[in-house]
Amino acid sequence: MFFQQTETNNYEIDMERVPQHIAIIMDGNGRWAKKRFLPRKAGHKAGAEALERIIEDCRDLGVKHLTVYAFSTENWKRSQEEVDAIMDLLRQYLNNYFKKFLKDDIRLNVIGDIHRLDQDIQDSILEIEDLSKDKTGLFVHIALNYGGRDELRRAITKIAAEVEQGNLKAADITEEMISDHLDTANVPDPELVIRTSGEERISNFLLWQIAYSEFFFTDTLWPDFNRASLEEAIYYYQNRERRFGGR
DSSP states (O other): OOEEOOTTOSOOEEGGGOOSEEEEEOOOHHHHHHHTTOOHHHHHHHHHHHHHHHHHHHHHHTOSEEEEEEEETTGGGSOHHHHHHHHHHHHHHHHTGGGGHHHHTOEEEEESOGGGSOHHHHHHHHHHHHHTTTOOSOEEEEEEEEOHHHHHHHHHHHHHHHHHTTSOOGGGOOHHHHHHTSTTTTSOOOSEEEEOTTOOOOTTSSTTTTTTOEEEEOSSOGGGOOHHHHHHHHHHHHTSOOOTTOO
16 A cells, blocks of 8 residues: 655545545635635636636546536526626637646546637637547546436436337336436446535536545535545545445
8 A cells, every 4th residue: 555645634535545536515615705805706717717727636646537516506596797707807818828738738527518608718628638538647527507306307318218119118217217317327436525605505416427436525615626635535545444335
């Protein structure tokens, strides 16, 4: 076994047992900004910078898949000013930072229904997904206009269409088939789900995929989440006994 201990914490990470798929509910941008008497958009910018760092940390630690909850189907209920600020920030990152992935052997995938996003954002997503499709390093899945219930609805709609067309019998529907119709088809389920900011709920995130995930909740606001925070979560995961209902 190879253990790694950094100067930033006291957690010894077994590098041979790092979770291959980590999912993160990035929460607390607004509260981070409020504590500093800054506008909410400043919190979202700081949160995007935290994501940059965590992507690099996950790659360095050998994580294969990272899924982050960036914008939910419910987030449209926020003020138009805040939604516009998030979309402008997304444009900036799609046009600048995410293209850097091409040099870092990182592949980008967006899950969720992107059709509600502005056309230029959709075009940028498709461009980066195509440019990075052959990369074999860290696979980053960004959940945009994503909701677990909506994902299941869309998957069921696809399966129902196949039944109506006579290509499938209802009795033949399996769990594997449902998984294959989700946005995360061919992606292993997350072993570890992290939520920041002290909230302890899943907020309609990956409802099907996290059936047997381990959960790590932290009071740290997302913009303050760093390498030490990530290693603490992995250390917690490595000290859990995963039984999958077997005993």
